[in-house]
Amino acid sequence: MKYAVLRVILLVLLPVCAVFGQSALPDSSFRDQAVRYAHNRYVGSTLDQARIYNGAEYVGHSPRIKGHPYLDSLWQVGSITYDGIVYDNIRLLYDLVDDVVVVPHLDSVYRVRLQSIKVSRFSIPNHTVVRMVSDTAAKNGLRTGFYDQLYDGRLKVLAKRNKTIQTEFVQNTAKEEYLIHNSYYIGKNGVYYSVKSKRSVLNLMADQKKALRRYLRENRIKFSENREIAIVKLTQQYDAFSR
Incomplete structure (x- = not known):
């Protein structure tokens, strides 16, 4: 599969050069656009036989x-x-x-x-x-x-x-x-x-436990109301405190 993609990239590079060569794009930008173009051409042309x-x-x-x-x-x-x-x-x-x-x-x-x-x-x-x-x-x-x-x-x-x-x-x-x-x-x-619980989350973040408890109180976040949101918010806040 990798070799097939490479062949397609080589086949389409010339038309891509013609399309993008008129504008002075940085080398990395041109390369990224060329690869995306080749990838889309490859997937589009083989979609009916795609794995x-x-x-x-x-x-x-x-x-x-x-x-x-x-x-x-x-x-x-x-x-x-x-x-x-x-x-x-x-x-x-x-x-x-x-x-x-x-x-x-x-x-x-x-x-x-x-x-x-x-x-x-x-x-x-x-x-x-x-x-x-x-x-x-x-x-x-x-x-x-x-x-x-x-x-x-x-x-x-x-x-x-x-x-x-x-x-x-x-x-x-x-x-x-x-x-x-x-x-x-x-x-x-x-x-x-x-x-599963607030305790289990805070135990993983013991170095910031006090600050995180205060964050929960100040923002009125309760595990009993939405455990998923509470876990995500605590994790995000821990990362913010640890920067």
């Missing part, structure tokens, strides 16, 4: 289950890095039950279940999702899977979102619905720690 559409069919779940299994109930247009290639303006679904990314096939009504091992990251409105791989040697504290990146500073904040199917029997009739579960992790020095 992103060569996965297995996604069957999905029973329509009788109450709710939906996805991060967002509707198709979202975003970007995805798949097998080392960035695809923009791609329609995506993220199945939280199976922890897989789904795209619609270009030439058919069926949906494609992408190979998770080839998905590095994807972005849709309000979410940037990255694939993390468990590293027992480094003891990074995470299971392999997709994580919603909530904050990416000196410290990191990730959310692991998943849905389960709850079944109840009412008058001998099975009723099912999706339940969502969110787990949160703070990354510090390459290791991710599970955090």
Whole structure:
């Protein structure tokens, strides 16, 4: 794949030179625009044969289950890095039950279940999702899977979102619905720690604990009202204090 991209870059450099050569752009600016142009040409010309559409069919779940299994109930247009290639303006679904990314096939009504091992990251409105791989040697504290990146500073904040199917029997009739579960992790020095309470977060930031408690009081931030926002705000503030 890398060699194919390189050949395309070489093939399109001459027309790119003709387009951009009339303006006095710095070398780095010209190079960046040339690479972007070549990349877009390559992806556009091979889209119907792109690897992103060569996965297995996604069957999905029973329509009788109450709710939906996805991060967002509707198709979202975003970007995805798949097998080392960035695809923009791609329609995506993220199945939280199976922890897989789904795209619609270009030439058919069926949906494609992408190979998770080839998905590095994807972005849709309000979410940037990255694939993390468990590293027992480094003891990074995470299971392999997709994580919603909530904050990416000196410290990191990730959310692991998943849905389960709850079944109840009412008058001998099975009723099912999706339940969502969110787990949160703070990354510090390459290791991710599970955090559930205000205490667990502050314990990771012990050198600024007093200042952070004061920050919570002054800004009336309560974990009981929105744990996710509280974790992100505390992490951001810790980074600000540590500059």
